[in-house]
Amino acid sequence: MSPLNIEQGSSSHSAYDLRSHMSDVVEVHTLAILVENEPGVLARVIGLFSGRGYNIESLTVAEVDHTGRRSRITIVTSGTPQVIHQIKMQLERMVPVHEVADLTVEGPHVSRELALIKVFAKGESRVESLRIAEIFRANVVDSTLESFIFEMTGTPEKIDAFADLMRPLGEVRMARTGVAAMARGL
Amino acid sequence: MTQMTGARMVVEALKEQGVDTVFGYPGGAVLPIYDEIFQQNEIRHILVRHEQGAVHAAEGYARSTGKPGVVLVTSGPGATNAVTGLTDALMDSIPIVCLTGQVPTFMIGSDAFQEADTVGITRPCTKMNWLVKETDTLSGTIHEAFHIATSGRPGPVLIDIPKDVQFATGAYSNKPKVSKSHYQPRVKGDPEIITALVEAMETAERPIFYTGGGVINSGPAANQLLRELVEATGFPITSTLMGLGSYPANGDKWLGMLGMHGLYEANLAMHGCDLMINIGARFDDRITGRIADFSPNSRKAHIDIDPSSINKVIHADFPIVGDVGHVLEDLLRIWKSRGRKTNSAAVKQWWAQIEEWKKTRCLDYKPSEATIKPQYALERLEALTKNHDRYICTEVGQHQMWAAQFLGFNDPNRWMTSGGLGTMGYGTPASIGVQIAHPGALVINVAGEASWLMNMQEMGTAVQYRLPVKQFILNNERLGMVRQWQELLHGERYSHSWSEALPDFVKLAEAFGAKGIMVSDPKDLDDAIMEMLNYDGPVIFDCLVEKHENCFPMIPSGKAHNEMLLGEAETQGAIQAGGAVLV
Numbered sequence: 001m002s003p004l005n006i007e008q009g010s011s012s013h014s015a016y017d018l019r020s021h022m023s024d025v026v027e028v029h030t031l032a033i034l035v036e037n038e039p040g041v042l043a044r045v046i047g048l049f050s051g052r053g054y055n056i057e058s059l060t061v062a063e064v065d066h067t068g069r070r071s072r073i074t075i076v077t078s079g080t081p082q083v084i085h086q087i088k089m090q091l092e093r094m095v096p097v098h099e100v101a102d103l104t105v106e107g108p109h110v111s112r113e114l115a116l117i118k119v120f121a122k123g124e125s126r127v128e129s130l131r132i133a134e135i136f137r138a139n140v141v142d143s144t145l146e147s148f149i150f151e152m153t154g155t156p157e158k159i160d161a162f163a164d165l166m167r168p169l170g171e172v173r174m175a176r177t178g179v180a181a182m183a184r185g186l
Numbered sequence: 187m188t189q190m191t192g193a194r195m196v197v198e199a200l201k202e203q204g205v206d207t208v209f210g211y212p213g214g215a216v217l218p219i220y221d222e223i224f225q226q227n228e229i230r231h232i233l234v235r236h237e238q239g240a241v242h243a244a245e246g247y248a249r250s251t252g253k254p255g256v257v258l259v260t261s262g263p264g265a266t267n268a269v270t271g272l273t274d275a276l277m278d279s280i281p282i283v284c285l286t287g288q289v290p291t292f293m294i295g296s297d298a299f300q301e302a303d304t305v306g307i308t309r310p311c312t313k314m315n316w317l318v319k320e321t322d323t324l325s326g327t328i329h330e331a332f333h334i335a336t337s338g339r340p341g342p343v344l345i346d347i348p349k350d351v352q353f354a355t356g357a358y359s360n361k362p363k364v365s366k367s368h369y370q371p372r373v374k375g376d377p378e379i380i381t382a383l384v385e386a387m388e389t390a391e392r393p394i395f396y397t398g399g400g401v402i403n404s405g406p407a408a409n410q411l412l413r414e415l416v417e418a419t420g421f422p423i424t425s426t427l428m429g430l431g432s433y434p435a436n437g438d439k440w441l442g443m444l445g446m447h448g449l450y451e452a453n454l455a456m457h458g459c460d461l462m463i464n465i466g467a468r469f470d471d472r473i474t475g476r477i478a479d480f481s482p483n484s485r486k487a488h489i490d491i492d493p494s495s496i497n498k499v500i501h502a503d504f505p506i507v508g509d510v511g512h513v514l515e516d517l518l519r520i521w522k523s524r525g526r527k528t529n530s531a532a533v534k535q536w537w538a539q540i541e542e543w544k545k546t547r548c549l550d551y552k553p554s555e556a557t558i559k560p561q562y563a564l565e566r567l568e569a570l571t572k573n574h575d576r577y578i579c580t581e582v583g584q585h586q587m588w589a590a591q592f593l594g595f596n597d598p599n600r601w602m603t604s605g606g607l608g609t610m611g612y613g614t615p616a617s618i619g620v621q622i623a624h625p626g627a628l629v630i631n632v633a634g635e636a637s638w639l640m641n642m643q644e645m646g647t648a649v650q651y652r653l654p655v656k657q658f659i660l661n662n663e664r665l666g667m668v669r670q671w672q673e674l675l676h677g678e679r680y681s682h683s684w685s686e687a688l689p690d691f692v693k694l695a696e697a698f699g700a701k702g703i704m705v706s707d708p709k710d711l712d713d714a715i716m717e718m719l720n721y722d723g724p725v726i727f728d729c730l731v732e733k734h735e736n737c738f739p740m741i742p743s744g745k746a747h748n749e750m751l752l753g754e755a756e757t758q759g760a761i762q763a764g765g766a767v768l769v
C-alpha cells in the first residue's frame with residue numbers, strides 16, 4: 001500500500017501519476033543520446049525527465065561532431081523495465097534527437113567517469129593516501145603541504161571505493177564529471 | 187535568393203505554406219509583422235479578444251479542416267496567455283503554428299519590458315519550438331515548423347521572433363519541394379505484424395474496433411478505409427471522445443462512445459472482447475478504468491504513429507507503428523488477399539450478446555414536464571439540426587459528455603472538444619475558428635454556463651466578423667461536473683460548485699450586439715431552438731435546465747468497465763476512498 005492508501009495497480013491510470021512499480025524490479029540503465037547541438041536541446045531532454053518523473057543518476061553532454069553539430073548525452077537512469085522503455089520511446093520522438101541507444105540492453109559497454117578528489121591529510125595518513133592512490137592508479141595533479149588533488153578515471157563504483165578509503169585519512173572533497181559510456185565493438 | 191525583411195518573410199512563408207487565416211492579437215514586439223499583414227490581402231487576420239482565444243480558434247480551424255492553425259501574438263503576456271491553448275493542442279494532437287514576438291536580441295536577458303522566456307515556458311507544451319536569432323534562418327525555420335506540426339503525430343510548434351530579426355534584412359529561402367528535415371516519422375506499419383493481426387481477426391470470436399482521434403488526424407482516406415473495414419468484417423466499433431465521427435453514428439456497427447461516461451454496451455464489449463483493435467487511440471485513463479481489470483481476456487492490437495504511445499499503459503500483443511491510413515490500407519489488402527475470412531458464426535453470437543446489453547438503454551433518463559432536462563435539450567437540438575451542414579464544439583463538463591452521448595456524428599472533423607486537457611473556455615473561440623473555415627455552415631457551441639464565461643470575450647470577435655455561431659448554453663447554475671463528483675465522492679458537500687451572480691445572458695448578448703434567447707419551459711424549447719437557427723447572426727441561447735441532473739453511465743475512477751454506474755439508485759457507496767484520490 002502506498003502512503004495514499006491506494007490499492008496497488010489502481011493508481012496508474014489517474015491523470016496524476018501515482019504509479020507504484022512495486023512488483024517490478026528497478027534497474028539502472030545507461031542511455032546514449034545523439035542530439036542536434038542547438039540551443040535548448042539539453043533543457044528539452046532534462047525537462048522530459050523532470051516533467052514525467054523519471055530519475056537522472058548521472059548526465060554528461062558535449063559536442064562530439066563539430067562539423068555535423070551533434071552532441072552526445074549520456075544519461076544513467078533507473079526505473080522498472082517498462083519505465084526505461086518508455087523513457088527511450090519518449091526521447092526518440094523528440095524532434096532534435098537523432099538516435100537513442102540503451103547501452104545496458106544492447107550488450108557489453110564501457111562506462112568511465114573522471115573525478116578530481118582533494119584529500120586533506122597529515123603525517124602517516126598523507127603517506128597512506130599516496131599508497132592507496134597508487135593501487136587505484138590515481139594521479140597526483142596538485143599538492144600543498146596539507147592536501148593532494150588526485151585525478152582518476154574509472155567506473156563510478158571504483159571512484160566511490162577510492163573516496164571511501166580516503167575518508168578515514170582526512171577531509172575529502174570531490175568534483176566528478178558523470179559517466180561517459182560507449183558500446184564495445186561495432 | 188530574394189532579400190527581404192524578417193517581417194516580410196513571415197508573411198511570404200505563410201503564403202507559401204498555403205495559409206489563408208491567422209488568428210492573432212498585436213503588441214509592441216510584433217508590430218513589423220502586423221505592418222506587413224496590413225499591406226497585403228491574401229492572408230486574413232482575425233483579431234481575437236484574448237490570446238488563449240486565438241489558439242483555441244486556430245484549433246477549431248485546424249480540427250474542422252485538417253489544415254494547421256496559425257497564431258500570431260506578441261511577447262511576454264501575449265505568449266503566456268497562449269500557453270493553455272498550446273497545451274490543449276499538444277494533448278489532443280492538433281497542428282498549430284504559433285508565432286510570438288520577442289524583445290530585440292540585444293535586450294534578451296535584461297528583464298526588458300514584456301520580456302518572457304517564451305521558449306523556456308513553452309518547451310513542455312509544444313512539440314518543438316525555436317528562438318530565431320538571425321533573419322537568414324527565419325524562413326527556413328517557418329517551413330520546418332509547418333513540417334513538424336503536421337507530420338507524424340501532429341502538435342503545436344512555436345517560433346519566437348525578436349523584433350530586430352523582424353526589422354533586419356536577410357535571404358528568403360523557399361519552401362523545400364521535399365522536406366530536408368531529419369524528422370521523418372515512419373508511416374508504414376510492419377507487414378509481418380499486420381499479417382499476424384489479420385490472422386487473429388480471421389479467428390476472433392469477440393472482436394472490437396476501438397478508434398480514436400488518430401483516425402481523424404490521419405485524414406479522409408483513413409476514415410474511408412475504416413468504414414470499409416468495419417462494413418467488410420462486420421465487427422462492432424466504439425470510439426473515444428476524440429474519435430467521434432470517423433465511423434458514422436448512424437452506421438449499424440456503431441456501439442457509441444466508450445469510457446468513463448461511455449455507453450454500457452461499448453464498455454462491456456471492451457471488457458468482454460477477445461480481440462481489441464485499437465486504431466489511433468492511446469488507452470487514456472478515461473478509457474481504461476482500472477488497468478488491472480482492463481479487458482482481461484483479450485489480445486490487443488495497437489496502431490499508432492507515435493511509438494511512445496504503444497506499451498505505455500497497456501501491453502500490445504500486436505504493436506503497429508505507422509499512420510492509420512497506411513496501416514489500414516495494408517491491413518485491408520492482406521485480409522482480402524487471404525480470402526476475407528472472419529469467424530462469422532462466433533461474431534454473430536457476439537452481436538447477440540451486444541444486443542442484450544443494448545437493452546439496458548443506458549442513456550434513458552427521467553423525463554420531466556416542469557423543467558428542461560439537459561439530455562432532452564440535446565435530443566431536441568439533435569432532432570432539429572441533424573440534417574444541417576453542422577459542426578459542434580463544446581466546453582468542458584457534464585454538458586460535454588451529454589453532447590457526446592446524445593448528438594450523432596456521421597462524418598469526421600465535425601466535433602471539436604477539449605479531450606486531453608479538458609479546458610473550460612475552449613468552445614467559444616473554437617466555434618469562431620470553425621465558422622471562419624466554414625462560413626456557410628451551422629456552428630454550435632454546446633456549453634455550460636461556467637465554462638462559457640471563461641472566454642466569453644470572444645463574442646466580440648463573433649460580432650465583429652459577423653460569424654453566426656450559436657452558443658447553446660445548458661445553464662444548470664452549477665459547475666455541474668464538479669457538483670456531481672462532490673455528490674458521489676465528497677458526502678454531498680458542495681464546496682464552491684455554484685455559479686453564483688450569473689449575468690443575464692440575454693442582456694449580455696445584446697450588449698455584445700448579438701441575439702439572446704432564454705428558455706426554461708420544455709414546451710417552448712423547440713420554438714426557441716428554431717428561433718436560434720433562423721437568426722442570421724451570433725446567438726447566446728440560455729437554456730435553463732434541471733440543476734441537479736447527473737451524467738450517467740459513469741465508471742468511477744479506479745473501477746473497471748464492468749463496474750459501471752447506470753443511474754441514481756446504484757450510486758450509494760459505489761466509490762470508495764481509493765477512487766477519490768484519482769481524478
Ligand SMILES: Cc1ncc(C[n+]2csc(CCOP(=O)(O)OP(=O)(O)O)c2C)c(N)n1
Pocket residue numbers: 581582583584585586608609610611633634635636637638660662664665666667668
Ligand atoms: C480551466 C478549467 N478549470 C477547471 C476545470 C475543472 N472543471 C471541470 S468541469 C467543471 C465545471 C464546468 O461547469 P459548466 O461549464 O457549467 O458545465 P456543467 O458541468 O455544469 O455542464 C470544472 C470546474 C476545468 N476542466 N478547466
Ligand SMILES: [Mg+2]
Pocket residue numbers: 583634635636660661662663664665666
Ligand atoms: Mg453548469
